[in-house]
Amino acid sequence: MSEQVSMGDPGPTGRFGDFGGMYVPESLVPACIELEKEFRQAWADPAFRRRLDNLLRDYAGRPTPLTEARRLSDELGVRVLLKREDLTHTGSHKINNVLGQGLLTLEMGKTRMVAETGAGQHGVATATAAALFGLECVVYMGEVDTRRQELNVFRMELLGAEVRPVRSGSRTLKDAVNEALRDWVATVETTHYCLGSVMGPHPFPWMVRELQSVVGGEAREQCRALLDGADPDLVVACVGGGSNAAGTFAGFVDTGARLVGVEAAGGSAMGHGVPGVLHGMRSYLLQDEWGQILEAESISAGLDYPGIGPEHSYLADVGRARYEIASDEEVLAALQLLSRREGIIPALEPAHALAWLVRAVRSGEVPLGSTVLMTLSGRGDKDAETVMRALA
Amino acid sequence: MTTALGVAVEPHLRAVRDAGRKILVTYVTGGLQPHWIDALSAMVDAGADLVEIGIPFSDPVMDGVTIQEASSRALAHGANPASILDAIAPLEVPVPLVAMTYYNLVSRAGHRRFSAMLSEAGVRGAILPDLPLEESGPWESAAAASGVETALLASPVTPDDRLGELCRRARGFVYGVNLMGVTGERASLSATTRVLAKRLKSTTDKPVVMGFGISGPEQAVEAAAEADGVVVASALMRLFLDGQGPGALAAAVARIRQALDRG
Ligand SMILES: Cc1ncc(COP(=O)(O)O)c(C=O)c1O
Numbered sequence: 001m002s003e004q005v006s007m008g009d010p011g012p013t014g015r016f017g018d019f020g021g022m023y024v025p026e027s028l029v030p031a032c033i034e035l036e037k038e039f040r041q042a043w044a045d046p047a048f049r050r051r052l053d054n055l056l057r058d059y060a061g062r063p064t065p066l067t068e069a070r071r072l073s074d075e076l077g078v079r080v081l082l083k084r085e086d087l088t089h090t091g092s093h094k095i096n097n098v099l100g101q102g103l104l105t106l107e108m109g110k111t112r113m114v115a116e117t118g119a120g121q122h123g124v125a126t127a128t129a130a131a132l133f134g135l136e137c138v139v140y141m142g143e144v145d146t147r148r149q150e151l152n153v154f155r156m157e158l159l160g161a162e163v164r165p166v167r168s169g170s171r172t173l174k175d176a177v178n179e180a181l182r183d184w185v186a187t188v189e190t191t192h193y194c195l196g197s198v199m200g201p202h203p204f205p206w207m208v209r210e211l212q213s214v215v216g217g218e219a220r221e222q223c224r225a226l227l228d229g230a231d232p233d234l235v236v237a238c239v240g241g242g243s244n245a246a247g248t249f250a251g252f253v254d255t256g257a258r259l260v261g262v263e264a265a266g267g268s269a270m271g272h273g274v275p276g277v278l279h280g281m282r283s284y285l286l287q288d289e290w291g292q293i294l295e296a297e298s299i300s301a302g303l304d305y306p307g308i309g310p311e312h313s314y315l316a317d318v319g320r321a322r323y324e325i326a327s328d329e330e331v332l333a334a335l336q337l338l339s340r341r342e343g344i345i346p347a348l349e350p351a352h353a354l355a356w357l358v359r360a361v362r363s364g365e366v367p368l369g370s371t372v373l374m375t376l377s378g379r380g381d382k383d384a385e386t387v388m389r390a391l392a
Numbered sequence: 393m394t395t396a397l398g399v400a401v402e403p404h405l406r407a408v409r410d411a412g413r414k415i416l417v418t419y420v421t422g423g424l425q426p427h428w429i430d431a432l433s434a435m436v437d438a439g440a441d442l443v444e445i446g447i448p449f450s451d452p453v454m455d456g457v458t459i460q461e462a463s464s465r466a467l468a469h470g471a472n473p474a475s476i477l478d479a480i481a482p483l484e485v486p487v488p489l490v491a492m493t494y495y496n497l498v499s500r501a502g503h504r505r506f507s508a509m510l511s512e513a514g515v516r517g518a519i520l521p522d523l524p525l526e527e528s529g530p531w532e533s534a535a536a537a538s539g540v541e542t543a544l545l546a547s548p549v550t551p552d553d554r555l556g557e558l559c560r561r562a563r564g565f566v567y568g569v570n571l572m573g574v575t576g577e578r579a580s581l582s583a584t585t586r587v588l589a590k591r592l593k594s595t596t597d598k599p600v601v602m603g604f605g606i607s608g609p610e611q612a613v614e615a616a617a618e619a620d621g622v623v624v625a626s627a628l629m630r631l632f633l634d635g636q637g638p639g640a641l642a643a644a645v646a647r648i649r650q651a652l653d654r655g
Contacts, residue, residue, distance in 0.1 A: 021527055025454050027547040029524050181453045186573035277496045290472045291500030292450040
């Protein structure tokens with residue numbers, strides 16, 4: 001069954017089964033249609049692909065290594081292979097997406113990018129791409145997150161971006177997306193909305209997955225080289241909107257590997273949500289009986305989102321991927337475990353993936369001796385202060 | 393036609409236009425204050441030809457700070473679609489009422505249930521700013537089956553061919569968005585207003601009203617020049633948020649009415 005599920009082109013309507021679509025105000029419809037056309041053309045154009053590949057190599061530092069986590073593996077009793085997105089320029093997988101969208105912005109003749117950010121990694125990545133391509137850049141960030149991630153605010157400003165704190169709603173990622181959309185409605189003729197995950201209206205969920213599929217593509221080849229042509233038994237990644245997971249899964253969806261995405265316990269759209277429409281897409285969402293969006297809550301700003309990318313909703317509904325959760329405490333323990341066993345301090349977001357894996361191995365849900373590919377989506381520097389306070 | 397089921401939108405607006413008057417649409421956020429229903433009635437008495445009732449949503453991406461604040465206050469007071477529609481149901485007003493909300497509230501309730509809730513409360517129209525033509529088919533049929541007319545928003549960047557389809561599928565009226573941006577008071581009228589109004593009027597015979605940013609009588613007259621009428625929303629809600637009562641709202645509506653009638 002599961003072999004038939006693919007992560008393909010969702011077509012002009014942007015549907016993944018019942019999910020996705022393009023629920024935007026009329027003022028944004030022409031921009032979404034233009035973007036889909038531009039991306040479709042660029043993605044099929046070898047010259048564009050070459051430019052992007054060169055940037056990914058020479059600027060972002062790809063390919064990223066696959067690291068065999070030996071001491072962690074010994075401790076857990078499963079073989080853990082880490083896909084090291086933490087080693088990219090700017091320190092997370094977000095760079096893969098923004099280099100692609102930055103190039104597209106140039107192709108469309110636009111001069112300004114806006115972005116939302118939660119943890120600040122996507123904001124930093126967007127500010128980086130804007131500096132590289134000579135574009136103006138405004139990043140919307142919930143006020144709560146500007147305090148949690150002060151260092152990233154400063155990094156964005158150093159890179160020449162303007163960071164606008166968002167004081168509406170829960171003052172986190174969801175509200176930053178609202179504000180970025182409001183900006184875009186008013187500026188769409190000169191501005192590209194550089195969305196940071198596999199969410200939002202078509203073509204974003206598809207485009208961002210394609211731009212992140214380099215993670216899964218590399219990982220698959222690297223696993224095969226290491227495992228004598230075999231694929232891992234399990235592929236696991238954390239899920240906020242779901243871009244590092246989607247990029248990873250894209251490389252393994254047609255293999256026999258189990259696919260698991262791990263959400264924050266306090267932001268589990270898949271665990272506690274029902275399908276609805278927010279930020280331009282139909283997907284699972286945390287909402288009340290009337291359709292008011294509920295606030296997600298997590299120690300990691302990057303997973304504080306009440307929704308999930310529509311393709312994940314689809315993969316869950318057809319049974320190809322499973323979505324699990326990890327609590328703040330488990331996550332802190334996992335972060336320390338990886339730091340001490342491997343000398344790698346992960347970001348809080350990918351520590352969710354490890355937290356679930358530790359629990360699943362101990363409960364027997366993941367058999368001893370399994371081979372596990374885990375995407376380490378980012379490095380922990382940005383979270384040092386949060387972790388220091390949490391452990392105090 | 394005033395019945396328990398409210399007033400149908402398009403015939404009423406056509407009648408206003410045929411009588412040589414400009415259409416004045418006003419707005420109130422449902423549940424914003426305990427006396428929001430009085431404000432609604434006062435606006436009608438002061439000359440509104442149609443009232444939009446905002447059913448607040450937690451994440452109103454097409455709204456600026458005024459309606460964002462009105463929405464979050466109403467939600468904090470416990471407003472929901474049922475409480476708002478229950479408050480409207482007993483009302484007998486001689487003009488059409490139209491619900492303005494975001495699609496997730498409709499999707500959560502279900503298309504048929506939501507459209508039935510509207511029509512049972514005498515609300516005969518709907519505006520869903522985040523539901524474009526591409527996605528609105530299923531809602532349009534459910535709404536039509538309940539006698540709910542769905543007005544569609546046209547934007548300054550809507551291309552001509554799309555404008556044609558939009559005007560064909562709009563029910564009740566076509567809502568021209570004055571500017572590129574969200575709702576909210578503005579110091580002056582956007583230059584895009586006139587251009588879009590003319591394009592709409594040369595595309596459709598349905599009533600065309602222009603809205604977004606209209607903050608006072610002069611702007612209303614200017615925006616109505618090439619169209620059949622105007623929508624005034626944030627400027628009225630700003631008064632409400634600043635603690636003014638139904639009387640002050642009615643006075644503001646009356647000033648706009650007079651200005652429109654003078655032309
Ligand atoms: C390191 C890292 N991983 C993961 C995420 C979550 O995003 P996504 O689910 O799109 O990969 C973030 C978001 O800020 C992040 O910074």
